[in-house]
Amino acid sequence: MSLINASIDSAIAIAERRSGKFGAEFYAGRTNAILERAFLAFKTSSWMIVLSGFVEPVFYLLSFGFGLGALIGGVTDGAGNSVSYAAYIAPALLATSAMNGAIYDSTWNVFFKMHFGKLYQTMLATSLGTLDVALGEIGWALLRGLAYAMGFMVIMAPLGLIPSWWGILAIPGAVLVAFGFASIGMGITSYLKNFQQMNWVNFFMLPMFLFSGTFYPLSIYPDWLRMIIEALPLWQAIQLERDLTLGTVGWSTLAHVAYFAVMIVGGLYFTTKRLSALFLR
Amino acid sequence: MGNAFKEESTELAKKTAPADLMIVAKGLTKKYDDFTAVDGIDFQVKRGESFGLLGPNGAGKSTTMKMIGATSLRTGGELTILGKDPNKQGPEIRAHLGVVPQTDNHDNDLKAWENLYIYGRYFGLGRKFLKKKVEELLDFAQLQDKRDVKVDQLSGGMKRRLTIARGLVNEPEILMLDEPTTGLDPQARHILWDRLFRLKEEGVTLVITTHYMDEAEQLCDRLIVMDKGKIMAEGAPADLIKKYSSKEVLEVRFGSSKNAEAAEKLKHLGDRIETLPDRILFYAEDGEKVLKQIHKLGFEPATSLVRRSSLEDVFLRLTGRTLVE
Numbered sequence A: 001m002s003l004i005n006a007s008i009d010s011a012i013a014i015a016e017r018r019s020g021k022f023g024a025e026f027y028a029g030r031t032n033a034i035l036e037r038a039f040l041a042f043k044t045s046s047w048m049i050v051l052s053g054f055v056e057p058v059f060y061l062l063s064f065g066f067g068l069g070a071l072i073g074g075v076t077d078g079a080g081n082s083v084s085y086a087a088y089i090a091p092a093l094l095a096t097s098a099m100n101g102a103i104y105d106s107t108w109n110v111f112f113k114m115h116f117g118k119l120y121q122t123m124l125a126t127s128l129g130t131l132d133v134a135l136g137e138i139g140w141a142l143l144r145g146l147a148y149a150m151g152f153m154v155i156m157a158p159l160g161l162i163p164s165w166w167g168i169l170a171i172p173g174a175v176l177v178a179f180g181f182a183s184i185g186m187g188i189t190s191y192l193k194n195f196q197q198m199n200w201v202n203f204f205m206l207p208m209f210l211f212s213g214t215f216y217p218l219s220i221y222p223d224w225l226r227m228i229i230e231a232l233p234l235w236q237a238i239q240l241e242r243d244l245t246l247g248t249v250g251w252s253t254l255a256h257v258a259y260f261a262v263m264i265v266g267g268l269y270f271t272t273k274r275l276s277a278l279f280l281r
Numbered sequence B: 001m002g003n004a005f006k007e008e009s010t011e012l013a014k015k016t017a018p019a020d021l022m023i024v025a026k027g028l029t030k031k032y033d034d035f036t037a038v039d040g041i042d043f044q045v046k047r048g049e050s051f052g053l054l055g056p057n058g059a060g061k062s063t064t065m066k067m068i069g070a071t072s073l074r075t076g077g078e079l080t081i082l083g084k085d086p087n088k089q090g091p092e093i094r095a096h097l098g099v100v101p102q103t104d105n106h107d108n109d110l111k112a113w114e115n116l117y118i119y120g121r122y123f124g125l126g127r128k129f130l131k132k133k134v135e136e137l138l139d140f141a142q143l144q145d146k147r148d149v150k151v152d153q154l155s156g157g158m159k160r161r162l163t164i165a166r167g168l169v170n171e172p173e174i175l176m177l178d179e180p181t182t183g184l185d186p187q188a189r190h191i192l193w194d195r196l197f198r199l200k201e202e203g204v205t206l207v208i209t210t211h212y213m214d215e216a217e218q219l220c221d222r223l224i225v226m227d228k229g230k231i232m233a234e235g236a237p238a239d240l241i242k243k244y245s246s247k248e249v250l251e252v253r254f255g256s257s258k259n260a261e262a263a264e265k266l267k268h269l270g271d272r273i274e275t276l277p278d279r280i281l282f283y284a285e286d287g288e289k290v291l292k293q294i295h296k297l298g299f300e301p302a303t304s305l306v307r308r309s310s311l312e313d314v315f316l317r318l319t320g321r322t323l324v325e
Ligand SMILES: Nc1ncnc2c1ncn2[C@@H]1O[C@H](COP(=O)(O)OP(=O)(O)OP(=O)(O)O)[C@@H](O)[C@H]1O
Pocket: B032, B035, B036, B037, B055, B056, B057, B058, B059, B060, B061, B062, B063, B064, B102
């Protein structure tokens, strides 16, 4: 009777459709199931944490951008135009909050699930693959990053902090940045064994936030230091967002995009490998 | 003669038809660094069979289950599940399997019903299908009144029931149960047995580990007894009892100080005798007869009991009575 129907929609039939295709051993094409899980869990999660991720950059913008900005006046951007201090740091804060959100999700959240929740073992006992899990977890971080970025833009735009129409692209830009950080972050987290080691992550994040050209141009640094900072992902992220919101788009903007594309691919590869090593050993 | 030929040819057909062999392990080995948890075991499981893995703690049962479940990579030998290699085709194989792991691993952020639902979604099953399925499984697990409770607020046995129900969500062809009834009350145990019998009738292949020998005797068509990663014996429960034990067992007690002395003088009786601190066991075709012989020799046991030999006797004989470390 319903036998035919049942076999079309059975778990086996669903899995068999990917059989033999490239990557079938680690990817079932079902990232959406993990996003759905994240949404179910989110409904009952702590709204304070969610809200703080949004409020933080806004507070920074108010205190530094407008408070400190009143003392400083203007800054010259990459193309030599003078911009207000608030408009100068706003994209940096956007990039930083994308980074922070991604790192929070891919380190603290993932760490907890790996070691206490046993969630990934459960997922990987089904017909999901390790790349599904990695993409799903990162994808959730990105959705959150997207929501933060849009919220921040809604505040920035009316304040006149986004002088260029290119600025709309700063939203997908923030998602790209978050994707890069989350991919690497999840891989790194898989090596961490306890909460002390988790603090090392913060130990790197804070100085990167303060010194990556967030609040002032790198031109005040000696050359060797400037080159180190320019290699760091947060500087890349800030430049990307700043190019977009200020409309100083050029080849270098594309280079920043490429930087994150490499970071994403490398991070996903690394994370998928690690998940296999940890949970399918 | 014609009959014999026919039987042989169907035997042959069974051997060559890969669809009928659900699991084939040859020299299957798992090493954790230097430690060998599963040491080159061979076995096969046919479609619709109910196959048991017995063995003391640390024998390698769960490790074997995980390798079959394609969640642990083998380090040596061969393993095919439905003709596929779990080291390479994990997701595909897992679609066929229902897994009840030894330790419950629920999603503690979710409610009871959500756990069943999302597990089905991981298999890619449709929402409409799952809506019905989840209700059916909540009924089966008798968790309807706890459906909206977060999992960490369920009792141990309830969690276990939820794990078992979850293993059925994708209507698996092979159901892997690692000590499914540990922590269940007698009612829940019987509900599970009942369900397992029905699944078996429907053609589902069962792979079960348990420490309850009565359960193994009831549920398994065939089983292996493992110890230290190796297979000690294989066969149907009744055959194993025949082979490694006797039909009956006579248990007598003379009081702990006198047991050893009496055993020394009675050791020629029955097929085999085993002296324990608190009693002596005589393995024999006819327990009453041995008891009469004991009386004839002038011994008066404080208590005596004749019982049928069980799988437990086989198990203890094969794996030793002392706690294996
Ligand atoms: N992840 C692991 N790393 C190292 N050794 C392991 C690991 N998992 C299991 N072992 C070892 O492998 C051996 C077999 O373990 P396994 O869990 O398969 O036993 P079991 O037969 O299921 O026992 P039990 O009846 O207690 O469940 C044990 O000695 C155990 O310590």
